[in-house]
Amino acid sequence: MQQYLADSALAEILERAAPILGRDNLNGESTLTSDWMSRFSDDTKLVDMNLPGTHDAATWDYSDARQAELIKYTGPIRPAKYFRCQERSLVQSLNDGIRVFDLRLGYNPGNDTIGLYHGTAVLGPTTTLQDVLYGLYSWLIAHPSETILVSINQEAGSNTLYDKKFEEILFATLNNDVGKKFWLSTAGGLGTLGTARGKLILLQRFTYQFLSSPPANPFGIHLDAEQWIPNGGDIKLIYNKVPKRVAYIEDTFKPLVPPNSGAEVNITSKFEVVTAHINKAMINASKPGVDEALYISFASAYADYANVKTPVTPNIMALGDASTKGMNERLMPWFKQNQGKHFGVVFLDFYHSQPGLIEAIVGF
Structure with missing residues (x-):
């Protein structure tokens, strides 16, 4: 019964994440590209690897029809073709061999959760960053030989603020008990594939400004937005x-x-x-x-x-x-x-x- 409840809770999260995450039609099965990192030895340095990524990864479903559904949140903006940069969902991309995601954040409507944006375009008003991350955790459980690098920054053109509340939500999302099991805990370096298998690595394109003290256990690498x-x-x-x-x-x-x-x-x-x-x-x-x-x-x-x-x-x-x-x-x-x-x-x-x-x- 306990496992059933856990599976049901995860299924609910993945369904909520689907507008950004997509759905896994492989159901965990291995293909040439879905587990390509398994071909490399544990002592391979990640900086020595060739890692394909998707820019503005969350825009894959941002069609004209989708924009029409979301116009009530954004008001009139440029046509969808100016915002859409992908045609494959995050899960499809992972199965295709993509290992780095560029994710841009902003407040979802209501300012109580953080979601995904490209410029002024909100991409999934009821999907949270946490929902998407749980989907990535789930994918890694099915593909333990792989690692995923996640670039995260607040989207400057999202018409939402980077304020204390935003920072607190973001910090809590990355540092909750589940996240601690999946984010590679080392800081300031990428290290080897062996230490990163089954983990996410944070490419942090933001700087904590409002926390009363710096994170006690920082992780990933800090790519300072001020120097970008x-x-x-x-x-x-x-x-x-x-x-x-x-x-x-x-x-x-x-x-x-x-x-x-x-x-x-x-x-x-x-x-x-x-x-x-x-x-x-x-x-x-x-x-x-x-x-x-x-x-x-x-x-x-x-x-x-x-x-x-x-x-x-x-x-x-x-x-x-x-x-x-x-x-x-x-x-x-x-x-x-x-x-x-x-x-x-x-x-x-x-x-x-x-x-x-x-x-x-x-x-x-």
Whole structure:
């Protein structure tokens, strides 16, 4: 009876999480990509691995129809195509081999719980961050050889505040008794795959400001938002001083080209920036005096929408249009050509449009 109650409670949480988490149609079964980390030895350093991720991972179900349902919470905003960056749910992405999620937070309507956003778009007004995390915990129980890196920050454009209440809810969500069993408890470093199996690792893109004292047991790595240069193509963040551990980040979310340049110019510019940064990862994976060199590249982008005649949406950047190839189609042969080399973390939009892209990054 006790197990039945526990299973029923989890089922209720997963159903509430489904608008963001999705549903697991594999039911825990293993595939080539769902358990790919099992092929690597325990002593493999996570910073030495190629880890595919999804940018704005929670936007997969944000269609025009979904936006129409949620317009009562947001008021009129840009069409859904400007916010949607994915087409596969979090669970589907995990089964496809994605191991890093970019999650953006804000208050759900009512300001009593924290949910998921992209800009002004609320993505699931009754789904909480805690619901989604329980879904990730559940997936890890079924796939104990794997680890999931979760990047978390408060979405600046969400029209919700980062205040004391928000921080208290976020801290309690990450540090409850269940979370303590699943978040890797070490701080200031990523360590080895062996210590991370069956765990989540926090990429903390926020700084605690209101707690009466710093967390007694911090975990994950702190990627200080103050040092994360907006639209930066070559960001350097020291997330641990001794031993020295550094993140090298490319996050050019708006290509540095003139307005109204069109898809070809924007995509070509972004492709050159991304591949140049990954080239640095391939050449400088090990740096003198640096204990961990974590390379993070965002293949995602869009062209500025203000006063632009032909806006280049995230979908066009990733997939291209009738006249030009998108990022995913361009990256596929590039990764294959450099197979066996070090890429680091690569965040993608609409990755499923290019079959085999995840396998090419991982190195199958």
